[in-house]
Amino acid sequence: xxxxxxxxxxxxxxxxxxxxxxxxxxxxxxxxxxxxxxxxxxxxxxxxxxxxxxxxxxxxxxxxxxxxxxxxxxxxxxxxxxxxxxxxxxxxxxxxxxxxxxxxxxxxxx
Amino acid sequence: xxxxxxxxxxxxxxxxxxxxxxxxxxxxxxxxxxxxxxxxxxxxxxxxxxxxxxxxxxxxxxxxxxxxxxxxxxxxxxxxxxxxxxxxxxxxxxxxxxxxxxxxxxxxxxxxxxx
Numbered sequence: 001x002x003x004x005x006x007x008x009x010x011x012x013x014x015x016x017x018x019x020x021x022x023x024x025x026x027x028x029x030x031x032x033x034x035x036x037x038x039x040x041x042x043x044x045x046x047x048x049x050x051x052x053x054x055x056x057x058x059x060x061x062x063x064x065x066x067x068x069x070x071x072x073x074x075x076x077x078x079x080x081x082x083x084x085x086x087x088x089x090x091x092x093x094x095x096x097x098x099x100x101x102x103x104x105x106x107x108x109x110x
Numbered sequence: 111x112x113x114x115x116x117x118x119x120x121x122x123x124x125x126x127x128x129x130x131x132x133x134x135x136x137x138x139x140x141x142x143x144x145x146x147x148x149x150x151x152x153x154x155x156x157x158x159x160x161x162x163x164x165x166x167x168x169x170x171x172x173x174x175x176x177x178x179x180x181x182x183x184x185x186x187x188x189x190x191x192x193x194x195x196x197x198x199x200x201x202x203x204x205x206x207x208x209x210x211x212x213x214x215x216x217x218x219x220x221x222x223x224x225x
């Protein structure tokens with residue numbers, strides 16, 4: 001089974017619109033993290049939400065976590081062309097391993 | 111701002127050759143990781159390293175792979191006999207505490223091409 005599956009796989013929106021990406025996972029987690037990856041580049045950590053938290057904000061980012069449904073969402077408000085990237089959720093179960101999902105490719109049209 | 115660095119940025123090697131990918135983690139970090147990303151696919155965990163030993167490894171990290179912290183600054187990933195399917199981006203990461211309690215900082219990656 002796969003941990004951390006995002007949907008949609010791809011999302012295309014206009015600049016200024018909000019973008020919502022979802023992530024589902026299968027096992028118990030300590031926390032869930034969201035990362036961004038620009039094409040051909042490394043991963044940039046965006047936000048970490050712990051299993052006892054339900055919502056977290058950072059600038060234009062809002063992350064929610066529903067442990068009963070084993071799901072999380074990442075909302076980017078007032079999107080910009082520079083937000084164009086792939087977004088990954090990643091889970092950690094208390095060990096030394098972080099498991100990434102397949103990612104959502106976001107394209108923001110100027 | 112401190113950052114994780116990786117060298118080389120691109121490595122081309124022939125099948126069967128040994129390669130060493132190098133990483134310099136952030137200086138006060140204690141936990142080190144290698145991940146790989148085959149083109150167009152998800153980022154896959156390979157191995158974590160703490161206190162000079164492997165903490166956890168995935169099924170991908172077989173006997174062809176090894177990691178080492180040869181000195182106080184470098185963290186290396188060695189592939190003994192490369193295969194075509196080892197072609198991927200390899201990312202190094204480090205963190206102050208165990209992953210999950212605090213964010214991991216990723217390097218820019220090394221693109222490995224096996225021909």
